[in-house]
Amino acid sequence: MSAPVQITLSINGEPITATVAPRMMLVDFLREVAALTGTHLGCAHGVCGACTVRLDGASVRSCLMLAVQAEGTEIETIEGLADSGAEADLLDAFHRHNAVQCGYCSSGMLVSAAELLAQGGVPDRATIRDHISGNYCRCTGYQSIVDAVEEVARTRAGKAGAGA
Amino acid sequence: MSVTTRYDRPNSYIGKSVPRPNAVRLLHGRGRYVDDKVLPRMLHAAFLRSPHAHARILRIDAAAARSMPGVVAVFDGNDIAQVMTPWVGVLTHLSGMRSPPQPALARDVARWQGEPVVMVVAHSRAAAEDALERIEVEYEPLVPVCDMQAALAPEAPRIHPELDSNLCWERKIEVGDVDAAFAAQGATVVERSFTFGRHTGVTLEPRAVIADYDPAEDRLTMHYSGQAPHMMQAVIARHLNMPEARVRVVAQDVGGSFGIKIHTYGDEMATLAASKLLRRPVKFVADRLESFQSDIHARDHRITARAAIDGEGRLTAVEIDDITGIGPYSVYPRSSGIEGNQVINLTGAPYDLPAYRARLRVVFQNKVPMCQYRAVGHPIAMAVMEGLMDEMAAASGRDPAELRRLNLRADDSYPSASPQGMRFADLSHQACLEKLLDLMDYKTLRAECDRLRQQGVYRGIGLVSMVEVTNPSPMFYGVGGAPIAAQDGASVRLDASGAVHVSNSITEQGQGTEAILAQIAAEVMGVDISTVHVVTGDTAVVPYGGGTWASRGAGIGGEAMYQAARALRQQILATAAAILQTRPEKLDLCEGQVVDADSLEPRIPLSDLARMVYYRGNELPEGLQPELIASRHFKVSDYPFVFTNGAMASYVEVDPETGMVKLLGHWVVEDVGTILNEKLVDEQIRGGVVQGIGGALFEECLYSQDGQLLNATMADYLVPMASEMLDIHIAHVVTPTRTSELGAKGAGEAGTAGAPGAVMNAVNDALRPLGAHMAQMPMTPERILRALGRV
Ligand code: FES
Numbered sequence: 001m002s003a004p005v006q007i008t009l010s011i012n013g014e015p016i017t018a019t020v021a022p023r024m025m026l027v028d029f030l031r032e033v034a035a036l037t038g039t040h041l042g043c044a045h046g047v048c049g050a051c052t053v054r055l056d057g058a059s060v061r062s063c064l065m066l067a068v069q070a071e072g073t074e075i076e077t078i079e080g081l082a083d084s085g086a087e088a089d090l091l092d093a094f095h096r097h098n099a100v101q102c103g104y105c106s107s108g109m110l111v112s113a114a115e116l117l118a119q120g121g122v123p124d125r126a127t128i129r130d131h132i133s134g135n136y137c138r139c140t141g142y143q144s145i146v147d148a149v150e151e152v153a154r155t156r157a158g159k160a161g162a163g164a
Numbered sequence: 165m166s167v168t169t170r171y172d173r174p175n176s177y178i179g180k181s182v183p184r185p186n187a188v189r190l191l192h193g194r195g196r197y198v199d200d201k202v203l204p205r206m207l208h209a210a211f212l213r214s215p216h217a218h219a220r221i222l223r224i225d226a227a228a229a230r231s232m233p234g235v236v237a238v239f240d241g242n243d244i245a246q247v248m249t250p251w252v253g254v255l256t257h258l259s260g261m262r263s264p265p266q267p268a269l270a271r272d273v274a275r276w277q278g279e280p281v282v283m284v285v286a287h288s289r290a291a292a293e294d295a296l297e298r299i300e301v302e303y304e305p306l307v308p309v310c311d312m313q314a315a316l317a318p319e320a321p322r323i324h325p326e327l328d329s330n331l332c333w334e335r336k337i338e339v340g341d342v343d344a345a346f347a348a349q350g351a352t353v354v355e356r357s358f359t360f361g362r363h364t365g366v367t368l369e370p371r372a373v374i375a376d377y378d379p380a381e382d383r384l385t386m387h388y389s390g391q392a393p394h395m396m397q398a399v400i401a402r403h404l405n406m407p408e409a410r411v412r413v414v415a416q417d418v419g420g421s422f423g424i425k426i427h428t429y430g431d432e433m434a435t436l437a438a439s440k441l442l443r444r445p446v447k448f449v450a451d452r453l454e455s456f457q458s459d460i461h462a463r464d465h466r467i468t469a470r471a472a473i474d475g476e477g478r479l480t481a482v483e484i485d486d487i488t489g490i491g492p493y494s495v496y497p498r499s500s501g502i503e504g505n506q507v508i509n510l511t512g513a514p515y516d517l518p519a520y521r522a523r524l525r526v527v528f529q530n531k532v533p534m535c536q537y538r539a540v541g542h543p544i545a546m547a548v549m550e551g552l553m554d555e556m557a558a559a560s561g562r563d564p565a566e567l568r569r570l571n572l573r574a575d576d577s578y579p580s581a582s583p584q585g586m587r588f589a590d591l592s593h594q595a596c597l598e599k600l601l602d603l604m605d606y607k608t609l610r611a612e613c614d615r616l617r618q619q620g621v622y623r624g625i626g627l628v629s630m631v632e633v634t635n636p637s638p639m640f641y642g643v644g645g646a647p648i649a650a651q652d653g654a655s656v657r658l659d660a661s662g663a664v665h666v667s668n669s670i671t672e673q674g675q676g677t678e679a680i681l682a683q684i685a686a687e688v689m690g691v692d693i694s695t696v697h698v699v700t701g702d703t704a705v706v707p708y709g710g711g712t713w714a715s716r717g718a719g720i721g722g723e724a725m726y727q728a729a730r731a732l733r734q735q736i737l738a739t740a741a742a743i744l745q746t747r748p749e750k751l752d753l754c755e756g757q758v759v760d761a762d763s764l765e766p767r768i769p770l771s772d773l774a775r776m777v778y779y780r781g782n783e784l785p786e787g788l789q790p791e792l793i794a795s796r797h798f799k800v801s802d803y804p805f806v807f808t809n810g811a812m813a814s815y816v817e818v819d820p821e822t823g824m825v826k827l828l829g830h831w832v833v834e835d836v837g838t839i840l841n842e843k844l845v846d847e848q849i850r851g852g853v854v855q856g857i858g859g860a861l862f863e864e865c866l867y868s869q870d871g872q873l874l875n876a877t878m879a880d881y882l883v884p885m886a887s888e889m890l891d892i893h894i895a896h897v898v899t900p901t902r903t904s905e906l907g908a909k910g911a912g913e914a915g916t917a918g919a920p921g922a923v924m925n926a927v928n929d930a931l932r933p934l935g936a937h938m939a940q941m942p943m944t945p946e947r948i949l950r951a952l953g954r955v
């Protein structure tokens with residue numbers, strides 16, 4: 001086994017320095033070292049999307065990345081997204097549309113949905129479905145999630161339109 | 165009686181689509197799933213699993229593993245057996261069923277690929293996994309018995325040498341003159357063979373457990389990702405030889421269950437045993453490979469069925485022969501017999517059916533154990549019967565909707581019973597079918613199908629009329645000796661601040677259990693829902709009861725909640741009447757106040773009343789108890805089950821060049837009785853439909869001939885993704901059940917029960933002009949091309 005490595009990165013705006021085994025995956029680092037258990041592990045193979053987090057602005061699968069690869073990056077997890085209030089409308093829409101059942105997919109789903117919404121405009125339902133197809137949800141059947149994302153896109157576009 | 169919702173009144177929640185109060189923290193990443201929990205001194209378990217489907221264990225050498233860094237203990241089957249007795253997954257009311265004792269970890273012989281053989285407990289999961297690699301197990305491979313039909317052959321090797329065959333259970337039903345019906349002049353008879361593959365639940369959160377034994381108190385706590393805490397408590401106590409009351413089972417957030425996490429698993433039981441042996445907490449979380457190799461699988465049937473209609477189109481007889489493969493053991497404590505039993509009990513249930521014959525054979529094989537998963541048996545029973553209905557319609561030149569209309573039980577025919585002895589009440593098959601045809605605009609769609617066929621576009625419509633077993637009575641499991649409660653309990657109390665605290669033995673896996681409990685309590689108590697606090701899932705806290713399974717949460721736990729809240733309401737009104745020197749019937753509860761029943765004028769806030777009762781009991785009139793608490797339990801009486809019914813339609817296009825099925829439309833009309841929260845009901849149906857579609861089109865546990873599971877990763881095992889799925893249209897017919905005051909039936913499984921049959925019928929409708937027919941699920945493109953003779 002190779003020697004532990006020290007890494008420093010920013011998570012949800014807070015700097016963190018820790019010594020980790022080189023083989024530790026980012027998802028385990030977030031959950032076990034940073035105690036941010038909102039990020040979930042569903043498959044560990046990059047398929048289900050439960051572990052999706054935002055890294056330097058882009059959504060990544062934290063089960064496919066080593067913690068050491070995150071050295072110097074800025075990571076946002078669901079805890080950060082929720083606490084900052086930046087996606088409050090999206091979280092609220094998920095709640096009202098019941099786009100969450102067991103909640104295990106939700107963190108990753110929200111990060112992916114936020115990524116799509118950040119592109120602006122009002123994507124059609126097929127585009128929304130395509131975008132979240134890397135995020136498995138075993139409970140909802142997806143329709144309510146599409147409803148929530150679509151509604152937020154409309155509302156945001158309406159506001160942007162009104163402000164312009 | 166049903167509850168009329170007085171929407172114009174404040175605190176009317178029953179029937180409203182109230183968003184789930186407990187879902188917000190899940191969205192904020194503040195869920196409390198088992199793997200999120202870290203306990204002091206906690207160790208981690210990993211399992212070495214059998215690489216063979218069938219092999220004798222000759223020798224286990226764990227010396228090297230034991231000396232690995234971080235390793236605390238290594239246990240094999242014999243070590244665990246020192247403290248844990250094996251279990252037997254049979255129910256006595258399924259007469260003749262047999263299954264040998266199953267150990268937590270394999271002893272002597274491993275009987276499926278993935279069966280746990282050796283357990284390592286270490287300071288981290290990584291250390292435990294490293295140690296697994298240093299364990300040597302010498303196996304003598306035995307002949308794997310995988311094919312369920314071959315397993316029944318007299319010369320087949322026996323999976324359990326102490327049994328005279330690989331047959332676990334056989335049941336036959338014969339009612340009416342079946343042979344005469346099939347031989348009758350003018351009868352249209354169709355016969356089909358069906359194959360339903362194995363699939364599994366793929367809960368996004370894998371199975372997980374923390375076992376926390378405290379020797380100082382001789383108390384074992386299980387942090388449990390599952391549906392039935394009291395059942396687990398009884399199972400653990402029985403097999404670890406502890407008093408039940410010294411075992412506490414706590415289920416907080418559960419990341420999906422669908423029936424997967426309600427069974428007794430050797431790895432979880434061994435984790436509990438290890439905690440007891442090591443006297444400290446031990447965590448086990450299945451990884452995805454382990455989930456595929458050890459979570460129960462579902463379905464796995466080979467069926468031959470035939471049915472007849474007379475010259476008028478009236479159904480005269482149905483006959484079905486079902487063989488189902490259940491792996492090497494019947495799963496404890498629910499048994500693996502219920503799935504097949506439901507198939508033969510429910511086939512033909514929606515229809516007036518005079519004659520019925522069935523044979524079920526439940527067979528041992530060297531594959532992952534099979535047991536109850538969402539909609540248990542229903543998808544098979546409905547797909548078979550509805551498939552035959554469509555074939556008979558085609559063979560007799562009738563419209564499929566018309567043939568159903570002709571044969572569905574009349575809506576005024578209840579109570580009634582099926583030839584199998586299923587007792588029905590308060591159903592609405594005819595109304596649901598009519599509403600469905602209307603909702604989907606059947607005529608227009610049919611015309612569109614016919615028109616497009618001329619242009620070489622192959623679209624099809626599939627209809628399903630269905631029943632669903634919900635709200636089971638003790639006749640389901642308890643009667644068969646299983647430690648499974650059919651009743652549920654609810655408790656409600658007012659605290660000194662006037663807030664309402666409720667607890668209930670049903671559990672939450674995301675359905676909205678806690679939301680409907682809060683809705684019921686808030687409405688009956690006349691308070692704002694935000695002042696209701698709900699606790700579920702903890703055997704140390706909640707009343708004794710069955711938990712959430714068989715679509716029983718709303719109907720049984722919800723009714724218990726309703727009764728308990730009504731009892732507390734009466735108590736409060738009596739107390740208030742004594743204080744206010746009036747009669748209880750003159751008072752009501754509204755917006756957190758005791759009010760005048762007629763004028764709704766406030767008389768005393770609940771908080772004042774509570775403070776008086778708790779703090780200043782001296783001011784209470786003589787004889788009033790200083791308590792504001794009530795508990796009630798509820799079980800379904802008079803009927804073994806409360807059936808729901810519904811109708812479903814699927815509209816698909818099949819590409820004969822690629823074999824791809826494109827889903828174009830899906831409609832559901834479901835009668836769940838009184839609707840407590842329509843949004844939650846609809847989302848249960850939608851999620852259920854999509855799981856059903858998964859089984860119909862994508863999901864299958866593929867095995868090699870020697871019993872190796874070939875696709876045990878999420879990349880290889882396909883589950884429905886957002887892009888392939890579609891919007892699902894839902895409507896309701898409301899016929900409250902007479903068995904309770906609320907009138908709610910279950911809603912959790914109907915979607916999964918009906919969707920596979922609807923999709924299969926739609927595919928077959930599309931393929932009919934091409935002369936092809938599908939009778940195997942999942943209907944993969946390759947299988948469709950094979951049916952078309954193109955590969
Ligand atoms: S856990 Fe990372 S994609 Fe599934």
Ligand code: FES
Nearest residue numbers: 101105137138139
């Ligand atoms: S809500 Fe359970 S997996 Fe999506």
